[in-house]
Amino acid sequence: MARKNPYRPFDPDPAQMAHVPAISGNTINGLGESAFRRPDMVYWAPEPDDIPHGEMQRYFYIQSAKEPAFAQARAARTVATDFDLPQVAETPAALSQETWAAGLNQFIDQGLCDMVGVAEMSPDWVYSGRHVPQKRIVMLGVQHEYDEIAKAPKAAAGLEVVAQYQRAAVAAMRVAEWIRQQGWDAQPLTGPMTGAVAMIPPALACGFGELGKHGSVINPDFGASFRLSAVLTDAPFAVTPQQDHGIEGFCQNCRICEDACPPIAIAPDKQTVRGAEKWYVDFDKCLPFFNETHGCAICITVCPWSRPGVGLNLAAKLAARAERLEEAE
Template sequence: MPRKINYTPNPEQMKLWPEISGNKINGLNELKFRRPEYVYWRDPKEITFGELQKWFYKQNIDPKLQDGRNDRIIEEAVSIAEISDTLTIKTENEWSEAIKLKSAELGVDAVGITSLEMNRTYEGVSVPYNTIIVLGLAMDYNEMSAAPEVSAGAHVVKEYTRGMKASKRLASWLRFHGHDAEPEHGPFAGKLPLIPSAIAAGLGELGKHGSVINKKMGSCFRLAAVLTNMRLKHDKPDIFGADDFCTNCQICSKFCPPDAILHEKKNVRGEKKWYVDFDKCLPFFNETAGCGICVTVCPFSRPEVRPNLMAKLNRKRLIS
């Protein structure tokens, strides 16, 4: 376990801070529902925090990061297949099973299927699909345990590219079989934030640190997705006790250098949930190529802790 880092934001970075709070854009303390807005990982000209995003890339120029970004650019240029005129017919269950098997072939570690709700898409975005296939790709814990060192950030870049490859190849495979499908992947924000759909599709529960906690991977994984209109068997949310555990656990909060992880749930665009203070998190995130401390100190992410923790939660669930 790392020691907590004493942190003071870089004055050069803070000079670029906009007048509006990122927490306000995200809807912190709002009691009424509204769709999310873009706040980061978008064309800098389109977002309030664009100058800070540009600063991130000027600051983080280590060759390990650059190599990963170059690989991502190469993959971004790869086209997905045209939709075949020949439609492969299967039942909902058969297609759902086939998609999960194909995803595993592509190196995906977890798959969930759910409806694509328009209220989960970004404000102003129209999506012509009604189903989302969410993909979870496990990261190497040993690589991530170096966070906030640049090697951990480079590993995240690599895993986002792996997610991009998997989503594009799965979409191409479905299109080869005559079904319209579109890949959705990070690190840049697409049509919707993937975490709400991942939770709805059974990939885990939202943790205090703002990431999904999965039974087998903890929070040490990245998300990608495929959007489609196929009729598929939908998965159910997987409620296994992570949310309750986070209520009493303080580990990620304790180790967060900028103290950005809140101890209690907050109202965010009309929903009470865990929330990470964007304005506190972003400066340290920018200065450390993406940080990652909260993901690696999470007990669910630690391979030596997770099995016993899951067994304990299972026993508790059986008793209750």
């Protein structure tokens, strides 16, 4: 039996709800659509006026501005990422695949990020009306400090998110800098306003993990407790393979994030979204609580995979179970 949720019932701020647009965010996301189409940007627009939920996005920042620590954290991020990328070196480096891979892994060794992967860029991941000419996308992941993100939905968790977005942004800038020094163009994408690309699909494609019931990527090492940035490039990196750890099946039988979600936005079963069956979080239910709690993050912190030391054990058990089932066939 689920424990009583201390955040239910949730009554959103009328001042925020006055900004709800006529069109549903679920409609923008393609919920219930049986045919594939490219995604439309629903939130985190570089220019809020470009999206129907732009005023709600502004509300989010107005709310966080009430906490001085957020202004300080965002100012620190601006300073940390305020440097010009170098010009692309004249002669493209002809490196072995092993050398390219080692070059990316150095950023993990230096502590700039915790995960690196590469995927062939797909137009399916590009928001409608945008264009990405590069052939590859380098994905970067940075882990949250669990003790801080576990304070969700308090402001401390939101500050931890800002801190890790800063770390991810710096990592993307440094990776882009290094690629340019090798003679290949590179453009960093930093969150949460990445502009042209939906970040979760390439994170799945490059092996970072699987989509969880709460709508975030779950990685066996870090759970859902990490943030993403990326670099677009034509540099000839080898792609890193997609991974299957049995996480999607685990989510089917788990209700922890469902029960913990204050606005009851997490569905028990997969939904049809732009022609694909996938886990989906009700945007219209989620957003008001998200906006009023500095980004919430309850679902990723209660996820069993996010607890330190738990994910790898779960992955090992699921792998052993899959092996037994295969042997029994």
